[in-house]
Amino acid sequence: MLTTVSTAARGWGVSLMLAVFFSASVSAQDESLSVLETGLNELVYRLSRSVVTVEASRATVREAQPTIVTRGAQSLISSGLIWDSSGHVLVSASMIDGFDRLRVFLESRVLDARLVGIDYFNEIALLAVDSLTGVPVTVSDAHTCAGHMVIGLGNTFGVRASPSIGFCAGARPDGTLQFTFPVTSGGLGGGVFDLSGKLIGLVSGAIGARNEVAIALPAYRLANVVAYLLEHGDRLAGYIGISASDVEVSADPTNDLTAMTTSTTGQVSSPSPHFAVMVTEVQPGSPAMAAGIQAGDILYDVDGNEVGSSVELATLVRLHYPGSRMNLGVVRRGRQLTIPVRVGAKKLSPAPVIGQDRAQAVSSADSLRRIVRQLREQVRRLEQRLDALH
Structure with missing residues (x-):
């Protein structure tokens, strides 16, 4: 009997200690969170x-018709x-x-x-x-x-x-x-x-x-x-009007283009690969188009300096003052060319509309999900009624 009481007492003692320990831990955690919140608020x-x-x-002025002007x-x-x-x-x-x-x-x-x-x-x-x-x-x-x-x-x-x-x-x-x-x-x-x-x-x-x-x-x-x-x-900042992606090329930029592959497609035939830039798009009316740059051209050099990425190329272009000339080293169908480009003036990106339109789209999607859930519930109830009729 004494052994049973002693064991029970020890059990209660352990429970009490755990309760006190966890209570103190929770209290300390709450206090830490409160201090953190106060610090962030301040x-x-x-x-x-x-x-x-x-x-x-x-x-703004908009002419809907010759006699109607909206301001x-x-x-x-x-x-x-x-x-x-x-x-x-x-x-x-x-x-x-x-x-x-x-x-x-x-x-x-x-x-x-x-x-x-x-x-x-x-x-x-x-x-x-x-x-x-x-x-x-x-x-x-x-x-x-x-x-x-x-x-x-x-x-x-x-x-x-x-x-x-x-x-x-x-x-x-x-x-x-x-x-x-x-x-x-x-x-x-x-x-x-x-x-x-x-x-x-x-x-x-x-x-x-x-x-x-x-x-x-x-x-x-x-x-x-x-x-x-x-x-x-x-x-001001420079602009030539191309889109480009990084490519891995053979060590000799004059090699035939068949020896050049993008870094995402696989192996390069040369044992000493390095990186260049491939033109993917030339904007109509841009300085690059006026100079004769074509989609598919491999750009490896700007004014005698090797270019290894599209980010590096974009930075070099922006650093050129509008009206100045930059010489692009290009490989086109196995031929090495130097193409001079008259740099234009970079314009600002259009003002983005972030958040509001997306919020409306998310709201519309949520509404559609609710409608689908309601339709499913109605179908489930109809199926239950049909089962009851049988």
Whole structure:
């Protein structure tokens, strides 16, 4: 009997110790989460004072018929980052280019802005705003952030500094950074910050079926961009008008093209392969078409410098000033050619519409799924009634 009581007592003692242990663990975990939440709230509030909403608008006139003229207005909403205490704001250039009026929203204030200049190489613009309050961003000098937790801040469906938490996936081949949080049109020009509050990148785009991956220009590049725009105004970039893909070729670029294969299709006959670029499309009316560049051409050289990837080629083209000449080393049907191309001026990408249309599409898809479920339920009930009749 005493043994039974003793065993029971030990059992109760162990249970009590476990209860106290897990209770303390849960309590400590809750406290840690509470501290984390408070810290994030304070960080988001502090960073939100560096993020503004940007509205670009212009008047529109449409003639439906010779006697009917419709007048209206078009506007785009995006985000911007306060760069300094002089009222300069960095924004996505595609969201403000070609618009007559620019306004900046910060907290309860609405201020007119003027365009200082556009960097066509990086597709960002610098605005100047008088009497702008707020806090300039603190810029990180880190060149990579792979694996780090980050906070994205920008305008999302009308909320000026809507936060998103994600991770840095690392640098892309073109030097931009990739992050795991979604972006809408209004979030373009917003910021990506580390957990110390330093700016890692300026949001420049999004990829993925639902734009769930953000792309940003690294923050360490921004100081040089701002300095150039303040001193010189617009920074132009070159353009020749081709689409290209990477290919693996034999060591001798004059070999017959049958010895060259894309890196995705298999083996290369040469024992010493290296990479070049194959033209896949030439845009009508482009400088490349005027120079005689053709789809299927293998580009391996620009002005005497070897080119090994389409990203490298695009960078070299953008670095050429419009109106200058670049010499392209080309292999065409086994013949080695040098083709001079007069470089044109790069235009900005069209302003993207991210998020709103997709949201409507998702909503429509969800509605369709609900209808299908309802129809299936009705069919199931009819089958039950038919079974009951038998």
